[in-house]
Amino acid sequence: MPYTVTIRKITIENEARDIKTFELVFADQQHRENFDFVPGQFAQLSVFGAGESPIGIASSPL
Numbered sequence: 354m355p356y357t358v359t360i361r362k363i364t365i366e367n368e369a370r371d372i373k374t375f376e377l378v379f380a381d382q383q384h385r386e387n388f389d390f391v392p393g394q395f396a397q398l399s400v401f402g403a404g405e406s407p408i409g410i411a412s413s414p415l
Contacts, residue, residue: 355397358384375408 359380366374379385390410399405 358388 360377361380362378364376395407395409
């Protein structure tokens, strides 16, 4: 079931011209501990005032 979490920090690494790796740090430790995924799933990430984007999860975020 979708739910909203707050991200405290985002680190972006440019892998290639059109490929980026995002490292997200959850603001709430409980959300981090409860986060579960299946490779290939996606998350809809939103930045207030900037927009949103679907992001594919390729490896463990923990």
